[in-house]
Amino acid sequence: MAKSSTxxxxxxxxxxxxxxDWEQEALALIAEKGIAALRVEPLARRLGITKGSxxxxxxxxxxxxxxxxxxxxxxxxxxxxxxxxxGSAPAERLADFVWRTSxxxxxxxxxxxxxxxxDHPCIGPVLRRVTERRIKYLAAALDExxxxxxxxxxxxxxxxxxxxxxxxxxxxxxxPDKDEPDFDAYVQHVIETLIEV
Amino acid sequence: MAKSSTxxxxxxxxxxxxxxDWEQEALALIAEKGIAALRVEPLARRLGITKGSxxxxxxxxxxxxxxxxxxxxxxxxxxxxxxxxxGSAPAERLADFVWRTSxxxxxxxxxxxxxxxxDHPCIGPVLRRVTERRIKYLAAALDExxxxxxxxxxxxxxxxxxxxxxxxxxxxxxxPDKDEPDFDAYVQHVIETLIEV
DNA sequence: CAGCTTCCATACGGCAGAGTATGGGGTTAC
DNA sequence: GTAACCCCATACTCTGCCGTATGGAAGCTG
Numbered sequence: 001m002a003k004s005s006t007x008x009x010x011x012x013x014x015x016x017x018x019x020x021d022w023e024q025e026a027l028a029l030i031a032e033k034g035i036a037a038l039r040v041e042p043l044a045r046r047l048g049i050t051k052g053s054x055x056x057x058x059x060x061x062x063x064x065x066x067x068x069x070x071x072x073x074x075x076x077x078x079x080x081x082x083x084x085x086x087g088s089a090p091a092e093r094l095a096d097f098v099w100r101t102s103x104x105x106x107x108x109x110x111x112x113x114x115x116x117x118x119d120h121p122c123i124g125p126v127l128r129r130v131t132e133r134r135i136k137y138l139a140a141a142l143d144e145x146x147x148x149x150x151x152x153x154x155x156x157x158x159x160x161x162x163x164x165x166x167x168x169x170x171x172x173x174x175x176p177d178k179d180e181p182d183f184d185a186y187v188q189h190v191i192e193t194l195i196e197v
Numbered sequence: 198m199a200k201s202s203t204x205x206x207x208x209x210x211x212x213x214x215x216x217x218d219w220e221q222e223a224l225a226l227i228a229e230k231g232i233a234a235l236r237v238e239p240l241a242r243r244l245g246i247t248k249g250s251x252x253x254x255x256x257x258x259x260x261x262x263x264x265x266x267x268x269x270x271x272x273x274x275x276x277x278x279x280x281x282x283x284g285s286a287p288a289e290r291l292a293d294f295v296w297r298t299s300x301x302x303x304x305x306x307x308x309x310x311x312x313x314x315x316d317h318p319c320i321g322p323v324l325r326r327v328t329e330r331r332i333k334y335l336a337a338a339l340d341e342x343x344x345x346x347x348x349x350x351x352x353x354x355x356x357x358x359x360x361x362x363x364x365x366x367x368x369x370x371x372x373p374d375k376d377e378p379d380f381d382a383y384v385q386h387v388i389e390t391l392i393e394v
Numbered sequence: 395c396a397g398c399t400t401c402c403a404t405a406c407g408g409c410a411g412a413g414t415a416t417g418g419g420g421t422t423a424c
Numbered sequence: 425g426t427a428a429c430c431c432c433a434t435a436c437t438c439t440g441c442c443g444t445a446t447g448g449a450a451g452c453t454g
Contacts, residue, residue, distance in 0.1 A: 016431055034313070036233050041411060053432050055413070116231070116313030118368045131371055154386040157372055158359055165362030166354075171315045174328055175354055189351040194390065213401055238441060250402050252443070 017047065019057045019067065026068040031109035035117050038065060062122055069126045072110055076130050079107070080137055090144040095191050097141070101163070102178060102187050112167050135160050145195075159194050214244065216254045216264065223265040228306035232314045235262060259319055266323045269307055273327050276304070277334060287341040292388050294338070298360070299375060299384050309364050332357050342392075356391050 025047055029038055040061055044051045058064045083097045114127045139156035147155060169175040176182040222244055226235055237258055241248045255261045280294045311324045336353035344352060366372040373379040 039411060040413090050433055051412090052434075056431060061412075115365045115368070118365075118370075124369070128369055128371060131366065131369060135371070150382070151386065154383050155390070157363075157366070157383060158387055158390060161362030161366060161372075162355055162359040163362060164365045165358030165360060168312045168315075168361045168365070169328065169354070169358060171312070172321070172325055172328060173315075174325060174332070175358075185347070186351050186354060189348065190355055193352070193355060236441065237443085247403055248442090249404075253401060257443075 017049065017053060017057070020071075021047070022054065022057060022064060023068040023071050026064055027072055027106075027110060030068070030113045031106055034113045035065075035120070035123065040064075065122045069114075069122065072107070073126050073130055076107060077133070079104075080133060084137065090141045091195060094138075094141050094145070094195050097137075098187060098191055098195075102183075105178075108167055108170075111164075112171055115164065115168075131160070155194065162190065162194070214246065214250060214254070217268075218244070219251065219254060219261060220265040220268050223261055224269055224303075224307060227265070227310045228303055231310045232262075232317065232320065237261075262319045266311075266319065269304070270323050270327055273304060274330070276301075277330060281334065287338045288392060291335070291338050291342070291392050294334075295384060295388055295392075299380075302375075305364050305367075308361075309368055312361065312365075328357070352391065359387065359391070 022043070025043060026038055029043060029046065038061070040051050040054050044054055054064075058067075083093070083100060088096070111130075114123050117123050118127055135156050138159055139152050142152040142155050142159075143149060145152075166175060170177060176186065219240070222240060223235055226240060226243065235258070237248050237251050241251055251261075255264075276298075280290070280297060285293070308327075311320050314320050315324055332353050335356055336349050339349040339352050339356075340346060342349075363372060367374060373383065
């Protein structure tokens with residue numbers, strides 16, 4: 001699939017656009033301006049093409065959105081798997097997980113955009129699956145850490161809530177980004193407060 | 198202002214709509230379906246009227262949004278003042294604040310809707326002011342509680358992040374609402390983890 | 395009862411985007 | 425070479441909303 005018709009072109013120019021290209025650009029657009037900004041004609045203009053191409057690859061806007069979200073969910077799944085395979089002690093694994101996720105950017109922006117439309121039929125299910133998967137991972141690690149089951153569940157919700165909320169505050173520019181000096185100190189504070197009981 | 202022309206009507210029927218009515222309904226619509234759903238014609242239909250009325254009261258859509266948000270910000274300010282005037286010890290005041298805010302609903306839904314469009318020129322400033330005010334309140338209380346200044350600031354950010362994030366998870370239906378049994382236990386867990394050091 | 399103001403209905407023009415229809419250029423296959 | 429197919433451009437209709445223009449039905453005012 002995605003077999004380019006002319007492989008002999010010199011530069012990085014693509015001869016034609018694959019569905020994957022559309023999906024990738026859709027995700028980028030979502031990350032930048034949110035779900036509402038994902039419209040066919042602007043997206044086509046952004047790709048330097050007309051919508052005639054789009055409607056050849058996709059039946060409609062919703063199908064593009066669904067495919068793009070599926071792609072995003074797949075990436076997120078893989079990121080979780082990577083964190084899981086880091087087979088150290090649960091406390092360090094959790095801290096490492098927090099540090100690792102605090103370094104992402106694109107995925108975060110997309111996640112925030114999706115959170116803005118939790119009732120959309122294309123978005124809700126994906127969003128719920130991703131969120132639940134992540135929280136389950138946290139709860140399991142906290143449980144393994146020694147917290148009672150109920151406590152672990154609550155703590156997982158608290159940890160994840162603070163993560164999601166921080167993303168929101170970042171979008172408002174009210175809280176340091178990962179490059180600014182205070183950021184690391186904050187993450188350290190979070191780890192001390194929520195993990196190292 | 199807003200002097201009703203016919204005060205002698207028997208029921209709750211209003212003779213004519215005031216700007217305050219439009220703003221209130223706008224807030225309700227925002228709480229239900231988000232900022233993007235705030236459009237003039239649907240809002241007029243919702244009020245059983247046509248947009249001819251709207252454009253008599255307001256210059257345009259943005260002005261309605263601004264006025265409605267100003268009204269909402271005013272309410273939020275008042276709520277903070279109420280919490281501040283509860284002049285007990287800082288720990289109890291914080292716990293009380295958490296409990297109190299955990300009982301709101303409409304304000305929360307509006308806040309979540311606003312968080313979805315932090316870059317909108319009408320929304321951003323209001324959102325930032327409200328958020329900053331709340332966090333400052335938390336930081337002051339935590340500082341008064343005895344935490345070092347830096348710790349207090351981080352902890353305030355953490356508390357507020359967890360609050361915002363919880364709202365997001367509620368919108369996804371992944372976390373108990375204030376009526377469900379687990380909710381109180383969770384709030385208690387939050388207080389124990391984040392306040393009662 | 396005029397006359398004025400207030401509030402709303404109706405009708406209009408304009409714009410942006412969703413889909414659809416159709417044709418055409420380029421490549422591949424035979 | 426030519427037929428078939430892939431990919432895209434162009435032109436079109438349709439829908440939903442914005443904002444405006446204008447007129448009309450109420451109410452107060454004198």
